[in-house]
Amino acid sequence: MKMNTIYKLALAIPVIAAFSACEEIINIDLNTASPKLSVTAIITDQPGPYYVTLTKSESFFSSNDSFPAVSNAVVVISDDAGNSEQLTEIKAGVYQTNNLQGVSGRTYHLSIEADGKKYEASSFLPYPVALDSVASQKITATSPGNKENKNKYYLKCYFTDPKGSEDYYRVEPIIPNLDTLSSSYQIYSDEVTDGQHVEFPVQKPTFSFGDTAIVEFYHVNKENYDYYKTANNILKSKKGPMASASAPQANPLTNISGEAVGYFGTFAVNRRLIVVK
């Protein structure tokens, strides 16, 4: 289990329990930064096509469904084996590959020209790691602010970490109607479990008895892991006294150069279907 998460949980829970804190939605004046290009580009070792989505940042209190698409950009992806292609814009702001195939062990290069500016990123596609099994586990105790988790289940992923290398993982359960907008990344680093058989508890989302889910298990590189880890500082909605006790907020670490936000992800994928019971 990720130590960081545990520390935070352990510290937050008892204090929330001990004191009756009070929450209130308030109006607050926030500045609006000049719009930034947001990039979501993902290549996996699974068959394509792959997509690059370009949007712009917005003022903080604007609606969540109105991020402006960035059209007419020149998006090129190449790899270190000499393949290169320009992506086709299939709808506003969404660019699709034509023939490119993600291969483990290769480094991919992304270049974007949009609104007269150039953005670059490189990312290594790791080798796949087998997902041995996935199990579900009933939640035995719930935190006080989280009553809806009673009688719910969470997933546990089992895999064997390759010995001698630094490895990073992410799990994304795919279920219909899942609100992903504010869900944090479920990530794991092998820093204290190198070469071991690992149990990776996936804390979110939780499931009901009988649910069916596809679990996507990604072996990711360090730069992508750093993006997820630092994005989680923002995505994990902080409640209670820990909200102000956390580190100063900052933008996630991205592998894209040139003042863009978002990231260029390349990972090896394993999928498994599970029925929660």
Next chain:
Amino acid sequence: MPKISKIAALTFILWITSVMSVFSQAKFTISGEIKDSKTGETLIGATVYPSEMPTKGVVTNAYGFYSITLPEGKYNLVSQYTGYEKSQQTIDLKQNMKVNFELGESVISLNEVVVTAEKQDRNITSTQMGMNKLNINEVKNIPVLFGEKDVLKTIQLLPGVKSAGEGNSGFYVRGGSSDQNLILLDEAPVYNPSHVMGFFSVFNSDAIKDLNLIKGGMPAEYGGRLSSVLDVKMNEGNNKEYHVNGGLGLISSHLTVEGPIQKDKSSFMISGRRTYADIFLKASSNEMLKNTNIYFYDLNAKMNFHLGEKDRLYLSGYFGRDDINLLRFSNSFQSMWGNTTGTLRWNHIFSNKLFLNTSLIYSDFTYNMQLGSDSTQVNVESSIRDYNFKQDWQYYMNSQHTVKFGYNAIYHSFIPGSVTGNATTSLVSSDIPKRYALENAAYLSDEWAVSEKLKITAGLRISNFNQLGPTTIYGFDEDGTITDTTVYKNNENIKTYWGIEPRLSASFMLNESSSIKASYARTQQYLHLLSNATSYQSTDLWIPSSNIVKPQIGDQYAIGYFKNFADNLFETSVEVYYKTMQNQIEYKNGAQFVLNKTAEADLVFGKGKSYGIELFAKKRYGKFNGWISYTMSYTDRTFADIDAGKTFAAKQDRRHEVSVVGIYQLNPRWSLSATWIYYTGNAVTFPSGKYMADNRIVYYYTERNGYRMPDYHRMDVAATWIHKKTAKFESSFNFSIYNVYNRLNAYSISFRQSETNPDQTEAVKLSLFPIIPSVTYTFKF
């Protein structure tokens, strides 16, 4: 330049003549101890002066010892101390002599009420500035959260001291961070002075005698921290009779027993406190809460022995632990942390002019965590441990000079987080290498009464820090990837730092009731706290200076005007300070300190600056007493790696701060008190936009600390009712109301997706403590 050297030469000649003057006149020395007549406790900071020459007065040291040198003659020697009756003795000074005083508590000083019967003008005459001394009785009267009396919260009502947050015992002094406060309990450094995430301090006020906070012009005998010294002294215990006192409060109970071991010669004091939140949680219907166990306890103990006329031995210790047990999902979690300190001190009086204290000090802060699930059992431990040897000499040379000198050697060991697992665990034991260091310091200072009006205290502290083996040092590149590994042998020197720390303060009496003071101090700090929180946390990690982390250096200049009115009934002061700080530490985005071999790679270094003005007015005695303080200050930081080197407001930057404290003695049975505080918001980082990436809404941040929290204000009131008071038994009730007008102050402002409308993002204000009444019962027999 020649002018300066001329002045220096003149000063030196003046100094030499004043040092030599001891030989020119027939002078004798009076020395002795000042004690409480009822308990035998020595009194710290009590004054002694001949009524014929009131300006020649001296003050007792931390052990109640004084020495005064006067020309041959007949004197009426007076001793006085806040809250005590004045005592006088007529002496015929023809040879060196010993005069002890025993002061009785003043009659009008009712139980735990600050009524000062005496006039004091020490705040004006001494060279020390930026200092606040609190009598523990003052602390006991001030209303606090849950009725839990807390010295660390009371000092936050003083000018220049800022609270680290609502209900928090962490504090910032003059723009410094919380790890820049040297917190001493009977000379032992306390590395984490808080319980339960900072809501309570480790100082059980029943066990405390006296505390002293130095914000500027740090004397040469103190060092190792940049901002301030909080010197807390434990009670010694009554050496005349046995007493028990205790209290029952809302969240904790405490009990103290004290008495003589051998009457008038030795005494002991033992005091304990325990919270019982866990008992309430057990009764909860919520399964999660039922499975949660949280409590803390403290134990203070002290013994002291008079070994003849010239020697005194003190043994004191503190032990405290926080314990949290809980279950989440199917994992169990246990976390335990706390401080242990031990101090053995030996006072020896070589002559009526030379006093020596030798201390052996142990201090430890340990954090322990155990984590268990179906298949795994993991233990994590981190700690800092000190062995400290210290000698402090005081030489009362003559009526013009008091010289202090001494040295200090501390051996530090650090466990930055070791992980062990059980046999079936999938964890590889991953030890972050332990660190060791030796910190030395030597100092010399002279308190020189140049004339009736001018006093100068000049001192120099030389410090030295050695990072030692055995350990493994990792070299790393910009990404924090390990590039090389060096293994050092036992006690092998890895890195050495030196510090030359001049300390200078002066006071000039403008007239009998007012003075101007100025000070300069350089301070150097070799230990650094890694914490990504604003308050003290159990997971805080102390690290030594190393090849990567340089010592922090502070320079503070201050000037002040001090004036007393109405025969010292009112005390007022204005102080202005300017302070620079070098080698300050912040964290890179995504920094991780726990279980990170290259935690140092996650640090960035820069500088800081703070300046401000502090106003203070106090009514010192009478039926109604109290104080008002106002602080205006600016604090910033500049880091090459944060916001491209742009200067930003530090998190403790708070422009205006006001506190008002009032205590009123209604009648012999009832006393009332109230405090009101107001401050403008801290600097915080809020988002300035948002974007969609990977199907997630991510907030966009621009500059560090570019926004402000809303203003904070709060009023607390308390009433103490003496229920019963006889010679044998005393009991009282304390009723207090925290946040009496129920202001919902913002503890934090956070941002999230609206739960009702997913298309919207919202700002959420969290308020922690609404109006909270509490009652405490205390007894004494």
